Amino acid sequence: MSLSVSTRGVELPEPVLAQLRQDDVAARLIRKDATLWGPDAESDAAVRLGWLDLPATSRSLVVQLAELRAELAAEGLDRVVLCGMGGSSLAPEVICRTAGVPLVVLDSTDPGQIAAALTDLERTVVVVSSKSGGTVETESQRRVFVASFAEAGLDEKEIGRRFVVVTDPGSPLAEIAAAMGARAIFLADPTVGGRYSALSAFGLVPSALAGADVAALVDEAEALAEGLADPGNAAMALGVALGCAFRTGRDKVALADTADTPIQGFGDWAEQLIAESTGKEGRGILPVVVGSPATPGAAAADVLLAVVGAQAPEQAPSVGVTGPLGAQFLAWEYAVAVAGRILGINPFDQPNVTESKENTRTILSAGFTDEPPVATVGAVEIRGTAAVLTDVDVSLHDGLSLVLDALLASVPPRGYLAVMAYLDRIRDAAAADVREALARRTEHPVTFGWGPRYLHSTGQYHKGGPQVGAFLQLTGVVTDDLLVPDQPYSFGTLQAAQAAGDRKALADRARPLLHLHLTDRRAGIRQLLEALC
Incomplete structure (x- = not known):
């Protein structure tokens, strides 16, 4: 076709x-x-056009991946967990969903979502994908899997053989993978940017190990590539x-x-x-x-x-x-x-992606600023910027509805509303229904993103694009936190710092921002959806 x-x-x-x-x-x-x-x-484009060659150059991966999958299956390792963010995880997720094969995609710092992935370790192989090799989410996930395998009784050599790594040559992750004795290390083409990497090792390695027919993907792309000069x-x-x-x-x-x-x-x-x-x-x-x-x-x-x-x-x-x-x-x-x-823009850079990351590092180092809620309505604590909260009496019984109305009213002409949920996208999946509920009540487009996943996606547009966005950030109580091994913080702290870092980036741009913290996640989501009815 x-x-x-x-x-x-x-x-x-x-x-x-x-x-x-x-x-x-x-x-x-x-x-x-x-x-x-x-x-x-020009300088970026000169080193970012390797994706045009992938339909031809990725063909050599196909046989290698088939052999690796057979090797893993022979050892009973048939559960694939992918630790990656942005371009490292989004393409494999689409490929495996389309193929109908199971792949656990771990692109979160939510402690509940992390803990849920730490199951069935006896049959689990972990693919760690990071182009830079220094992505904090991915490195934290790698650390917790290493610790979990050790707790399950595996020695260092056995642990190393539970990992397959995809990264750029010379990255910190390449060095870590070699030191830990990873079963396989795939060094990707450094001239392929992360979001253009669907047909590279980043897209194909986890997908093939999960059981998708990646040879067909390469064939389909190659058929199209033949006519692209026309x-x-x-x-x-x-x-x-x-x-x-x-x-x-x-x-x-x-x-x-x-x-x-x-x-x-x-x-x-x-x-x-x-x-x-x-x-x-x-x-x-x-x-x-x-x-x-x-x-x-x-x-x-x-x-x-x-x-x-x-x-x-x-x-x-x-x-x-x-x-x-x-x-x-x-x-x-x-x-x-x-x-x-x-x-008239450069499609190969992402100049604003690091801003929230830098804010996160500062918060993890210096600590959090106390931000008491202006009101608590049921299971929802309300915070936000003056652009949303001024002139809203949140103490009224319908204070949550009123503040949501104020947020919708703050969207400027030709603007948009972005919902950003720092929650568990599996167990708190109902939070995604907020997008459609809000879209019914406004003529403006409404987007939805799971944090910190969206920081590697629409987060660039939020900060570098036209400043016509209004923002709703959702966070939730962490009942069972999980430490990041050999780091002075937990996943819950990291998640909270990422949310706070992005709030700062948006507030620094004077964007309307409403922050709703759910003291009971299930009840809070239900309450929020009811307020939007």
């Missing part, structure tokens, strides 16, 4: 199209012309649709699946690709993951609807992308690179 792109009602200004043709963008991109995005982006190729059409929608006032894209598409959860991966690649220099395309084209928030005056797995629906303006998963990965990467040129 080949990839195809269709559009309905998307304005395609002829000057934009003519410039792309005149500049021979399709052919130059395939030649890895680093000058395509301007002089300021200016009329489907991936170029997608990039033009995204870029021209931005140029004509639709700077948000609603990412929807169709009921009959075999591809599962693609929007979560595309969200990171789009947000980190375009959200900078005060502009960008905001991805909004919705359940279906009929879901609240999929249509608005500044939104382009993008449907994966079907032709463009009648709900215009819209774009539809059909085709197999391997081709989808490559097509969207190519399209976002093209859209970056149309927007």
Whole structure:
């Protein structure tokens, strides 16, 4: 099945199209012309276009991974846990969900979610993926698995053989993996950025070990790659649709699946690709993951609807992308690179991602600032900035409803509302229903992200994109904390510091921010949803 792109009602200004043709963008991109995005982006682009080669270069991984999986199975190691963040975890999650094979994706610092992954250790192999090799979440997870294997009675050599590592050459993780005797170390191509790494070792290693057919993914991508130098190729059409929608006032894209598409959860991966690649220099395309084209928030005056797995629906303006998963990965990467040129930004950097990380380190070192709640309503403690709380009497019996109304009212014209939940995305999954409940009550797009996962995704857009966001942060009580081995803090403390660090980054930008802390997670989520009815 080949990839195809269709559009309905998307304005395609002829000057934009003519410039792309005149500049021979399709052919130059395939030649890895680093000058395509301007002089300021040239140094980044020169070392970030390796993803274009992956359909060919990743083929050598396929046989190696099949042999490794067979080796693990022979030892009874059939449960795969992936410790990774952002680009290291999102693609494997989509691949395995689509293939219908089990993969435990651990991209959280929530103690409950971490503890739940520390089960069935007798049949568990852990894939630790980090491009930089210094990601605090991933390193903390590695440490706790090492300690848990030791507690289960494994010696150092046996522990090392329970780990498979994917990282860049020369990273701290590469050195750690060698020292611990990891069963396998895959050194990825350093010219492939994290969010463009779906078809690299980062995407393929955990997926193959979990049982997905990664050879088919590579075949699908390679079939598409053969025509990408053609200016009329489907991936170029997608990039033009995204870029021209931005140029004509639709700077948000609603990412929807169709009921009959075999591809599962693609929007979560595309969200990171789009947000980190375009959200900078005060502009960008905001991805909004919705359940279906009929879901609240999929249509608005500044939104382009993008449907994966079907032709463009009648709900215009819209774009539809059909085709197999391997081709989808490559097509969207190519399209976002093209859209970056149309927007006039560098699609390969992420200048604001480290800010919240630095705030987190400061808080872990210096301690937390006392922030007493302005009110407690049932299981919900209320905090926030003056932009939300001023003129709201939160002491009233419906104080939670009033403060949510004030948050919705704080969204500026052409703005958006972002929900950020530092909770357990498995046991507290109902928190995600808050997005749709809020979207029913506003004409503005509403996004949802699990913390700290979103820090490696939409977190870049929140800080580097247009400053028109309002923010709802959800945190919850930790009843059973878990220490990070050989560190002076626990996972609960790390999670709280990450949430506080991001609140500071947003408050420093004077953005409207409401922080709701749930003293009883289940009751608090239920109370919040009831307040939004």
